[in-house]
Amino acid sequence: MAKEIYSYNNKELSKEKLDSFAKWIFHNHCIKLYFCEIKGSRWSFYAGLHNVIASQKRIMITKKIGMVAEADSVDKKTIDKVINIIKDEVSKIKEVSDVQI
Amino acid sequence: MSMTNPKEWAEQVIKQEEIDKYLINGKDFINEETILNKLSFNHNPDKQRVRDIMQKSLAVERLEPDETAALLNVKDEDLWQEMYDTAYKVKRKVYDNRIVFFAPLYCSNLCVNNCVYCGFRKDNAEEKRRILAAEEIKAQTKYVIEEGHKRMIVVFGEHPLSDADYMVEAIKAIYNVRKKSKYGSGYGNIRRVNINAAPMAIRDLKKLWEAGIGTYQVFQETYHHKTYHDLHPSGPKSNYLWRLYALHRAMDAGIDDIAIGALFGLYDWRFEVMGLLYHTIDLEKQFGIGPHTISFPRLNPAAGSAFSNNSQYKVSDDDFKKIITVLRLSVPYTGLIITAREKADLRKDVIKVGCTQTDASTRIGIGEYGQEAEDKNSQQFILGDIRSLDTVIREFAEMGIITSFCTAGYRCGRTGDRIMGLLKNCVEGKFCKLNAVLTFKEYLNDYASKDTRKIGEELIMKEFKEIKETPFFKNHNLIEKFEEYYDRVSNGERDLFL
Structure with missing residues (x-):
């Protein structure tokens, strides 16, 4: 089961939780990633690992949240699995309230 | 409106x-008396001190006001030439x-x-x-x-x-x-x-x-x-x-x-x-x-x-x-x-x-x-x-x-403190090199005159050689991806970046 990255009580996606989730993904799937806040064309670093060098995958998770991963050497199946975990977690938050990050 | x-x-x-x-x-951060004192106190700095300061710059560290004041006070034109060369480096x-x-x-x-x-x-x-x-x-x-x-x-x-x-x-x-x-x-x-x-x-x-x-x-x-x-x-x-x-x-x-x-x-x-x-x-x-x-x-x-x-x-x-x-x-x-x-x-x-x-x-x-x-x-x-x-x-x-x-x-999160960290560690420049080649190739194909395209293509060939010889790109498995992107750009795809 995916690590919970949200709190239903707080109803928001905190930096700390995303940092923690990025570490969990790296520990379990060997994918280095960080999350970005999307503002128009701009993707600003929001949370996650700081040691991502090659930003090879850029995936929009919601209209407000994107994910950038150094993942070229990881097989597609694993990447898809991780993306699904993240989307699943984010969608749970959206069920509770609009994500405000 | x-x-x-x-x-x-x-x-x-x-x-x-x-x-x-x-x-x-x-108070605001511009203390004129302090600035003028620093410019005055660091008057006529000796060569060795200026060279030490330049070493700090080469280590990609921000200078302190006294150090900048010393550089501003250099009078020796030969030393200025050293500073020009170091700035380039x-x-x-x-x-x-x-x-x-x-x-x-x-x-x-x-x-x-x-x-x-x-x-x-x-x-x-x-x-x-x-x-x-x-x-x-x-x-x-x-x-x-x-x-x-x-x-x-x-x-x-x-x-x-x-x-x-x-x-x-x-x-x-x-x-x-x-x-x-x-x-x-x-x-x-x-x-x-x-x-x-x-x-x-x-x-x-x-x-x-x-x-x-x-x-x-x-x-x-x-x-x-x-x-x-x-x-x-x-x-x-x-x-x-x-x-x-x-x-x-x-x-x-x-x-x-x-x-x-x-x-x-x-x-x-x-x-x-x-x-x-x-x-x-x-x-x-x-x-x-x-x-x-x-x-x-x-x-x-x-x-x-x-x-x-x-x-x-x-x-x-x-x-x-x-x-x-x-x-x-x-x-x-x-x-x-x-x-x-x-x-x-x-x-x-x-x-x-x-x-x-x-x-x-x-x-x-x-x-x-x-x-x-x-x-x-x-x-x-x-x-x-x-x-x-x-x-x-x-x-x-x-x-x-x-x-x-x-x-x-x-557009991929290299902004704010993150890009500053990458610049201080001399990593961002590496991406600049790859993305410069990709976007320059776009320009040459889409907008350049015949003469510019010719000299531009020659420059890109030099860049390719340097990229392949730079350990950073190999160590981070970037060369294969870069070459794939370059081929795709050459074939008409646009806005690919690393």
Whole structure:
């Protein structure tokens, strides 16, 4: 089961939780990633690992949240699995309230 | 767009609480006595000390004010030559051999201020006032795209008709323009919109942030308090502190790519360099991030401004090169912007001591893109170089400098403190190299003349060789991906980046 990255009580996606989730993904799937806040064309670093060098995958998770991963050497199946975990977690938050990050 | 009376509007711009919150013990960070003491105390530094300072720059560490003051006091021309050479090495180490191009777009010259040196000032009756409508902004953007540009800095006078809401509409209008490329079957567009505008309240800055602004740029003009007050007699701009903390407010609004600058020629250039350094230090102290870029325009003649012709602090070409050199050595990880204000020969010379961004095909009259002639009565100042982008790119390519239209960092989270960290560790420059090649290839295929394409392709071959020989790219498994992207770009795909 995916690590919970949200709190239903707080109803928001905190930096700390995303940092923690990025570490969990790296520990379990060997994918280095960080999350970005999307503002128009701009993707600003929001949370996650700081040691991502090659930003090879850029995936929009919601209209407000994107994910950038150094993942070229990881097989597609694993990447898809991780993306699904993240989307699943984010969608749970959206069920509770609009994500405000 | 607000319909408020300009005078009433101007009176409510400044929010005192958004100044006071940044003061430390009630004081701003420009202590003139300290600056003058440091310039005096570090008079005539010995060679070894200057060389030690240069080593610190080469280690990509920001200098302390005493160190910068020492560099500013060097008199020995041979030592200056060493400093020029070191500045070049620092630039290569952090940013490699690339230069990023942008195009300015002046949207409005309506202004509630009265800056003595500026053609846009309220009381300049010679200025023809104009503000571009959204459709005109789009039309101007098409001209810019047709030249091959991917990045814009949009400039606004301070006026209720060009307020934050108008700027948001301008940003959206620009991002929405797509134009078929000159050659091939692709499309060009603007991928990063930066803004040069007056200081705003945090509430308005958040609007720009939400609209996807690139960098927010505000120049202090002069850091010398009295000179500032003398030259900015009325309007919101007459408030020194409101302007001094404009970028602090931007940070609080979420805009973490900010740009500072001074207009050299208003006051002593050594003092202004120290002011820029203290500005950088205060931003780093309060937010952990310094400026994304520093600009150092020189005062140029402006229609209807006698001051712009007669200032006693005008900067010579030799001193201008020294300014850029000391800035490069003082803040090694920050971009430096030289603009088409400067004449072609000078730009060619000083670009080597550390500039990272420049413009070309530049028009600074309102709605002037697409027109042949310059109307000096609708410009903020007079340009020194109006050559085409293609011509300037070719000249730089002949010098071994690769043009980059990269806007990748801004679109994959390499912003704010993260990009600063990558620059300080000399990693960002590596991505610059790859993305420079990819975007340069786009330009060569889509917009370049035959001659530029020839020299450009030769330069790309050299870059390829260097990339393959650089361990960083191999260690991070980037070569295969880069080659795949290069092939795809060559075959017509666009906007691929690493």
